[in-house]
Amino acid sequence: MTDALASSTAALPTVRLNKVGKRFPLENGELEAIRDFTLDIREGESIAILGSSGCGKSTLLRLLIGLDETFDGQILIDGQPVRGIGSERGIVFQEHRLFPWLNVAQNVDLGLVNENLPPEQRRRRVEEFIRLVELDGFQRAYPHQLSGGMAQRVAIARGLVASPRILLLDEPFAALDALTRQQMQEELQAIRARSGITSLLVTHDVEEAIFIADRVVVMAPRPGRIKRIVEIGLPHPRDRAGYDFHRLRQELLSELTGGSSNDRRQPRR
Ligand SMILES: Nc1ncnc2c1ncn2[C@@H]1O[C@H](COP(=O)(O)OP(=O)(O)OP(=O)(O)O)[C@@H](O)[C@H]1O
Numbered sequence: 650m651t652d653a654l655a656s657s658t659a660a661l662p663t664v665r666l667n668k669v670g671k672r673f674p675l676e677n678g679e680l681e682a683i684r685d686f687t688l689d690i691r692e693g694e695s696i697a698i699l700g701s702s703g704c705g706k707s708t709l710l711r712l713l714i715g716l717d718e719t720f721d722g723q724i725l726i727d728g729q730p731v732r733g734i735g736s737e738r739g740i741v742f743q744e745h746r747l748f749p750w751l752n753v754a755q756n757v758d759l760g761l762v763n764e765n766l767p768p769e770q771r772r773r774r775v776e777e778f779i780r781l782v783e784l785d786g787f788q789r790a791y792p793h794q795l796s797g798g799m800a801q802r803v804a805i806a807r808g809l810v811a812s813p814r815i816l817l818l819d820e821p822f823a824a825l826d827a828l829t830r831q832q833m834q835e836e837l838q839a840i841r842a843r844s845g846i847t848s849l850l851v852t853h854d855v856e857e858a859i860f861i862a863d864r865v866v867v868m869a870p871r872p873g874r875i876k877r878i879v880e881i882g883l884p885h886p887r888d889r890a891g892y893d894f895h896r897l898r899q900e901l902l903s904e905l906t907g908g909s910s911n912d913r914r915q916p917r918r
């Protein structure tokens with residue numbers, strides 16, 4: 650899948666981040682959350698942003714979603730400056746953000762508000778994505794009747810149901826148990842292979858990044874910036890127990906904990 654998509658890469662990147670910076674005003678000054686973040690994402694590419702807690706991953710994603718329009722530099726989607734939420738971008742937030750007064754099917758259906766589908770097709774689509782995240786039977790359950798992991802799966806279905814071209818995921822699997830987490834990672838990979846969707850996954854899980862991404866962008870904290878970009882040239886499905894996987898895991902772990910790099914900061918511990 651990756652090869653076919655790579656050969657059809659258009660001149661224009663699907664997403665362009667050019668010298669993106671973000672500062673938050675504080676009472677006694679400001680906090681520089683992101684500095685000089687430059688990255689082009691090709692159509693169909695899978696990017697993982699890997700970094701420790703507080704290094705600016707969610708902040709960066711919020712800028713891409715268009716929820717925050719005060720930043721330095723440029724963010725272009727298909728060559729156009731990002732402006733507000735758009736149906737070409739599907740979003741799965743770090744917390745599930747379901748509406749407590751809507752049931753599972755209604756929450757998933759919200760992902761289709763801008764789609765203008767006939768009701769029957771719309772209902773079928775919602776059903777299909779509820780099954781995809783293995784919540785068949787829970788269509789009429791309300792968020793307070795679900796476990797944290799189930800609620801997160803509803804949010805994933807909602808992010809995917811409109812078949813967006815770009816999928817932005819902020820730690821989507823963090824609340825899931827290890828087994829479900831692996832299954833969801835495999836499912837995401839299958840969806841990517843089927844749809845050629847461009848995806849950007851924020852995570853602090855090294856294994857998750859290697860399993861899913863074509864390129865892993867390692868961030869350094871305070872201010873959040875790119876420390877290194879690692880190409881994961883392994884074919885899918887990726888063997889988590891394989892030698893190359895293991896080698897990449899060691900390499901990325903050492904990047905994260907301050908190993909070989911041009912980062913001026915000392916390791917945190
Ligand atoms: N609205 C805000 N006002 C002030 N500071 C903020 C705001 N949002 C985030 N920050 C700061 O920006 C930095 C990056 O936060 P962010 O939420 O992007 O981190 P993260 O990499 O997503 O961390 P985690 O892995 O824990 O989710 C942190 O120091 C945080 O305190």
Ligand SMILES: [Mg+2]
Nearest residue numbers: 706707708743
């Ligand atoms: Mg975050």
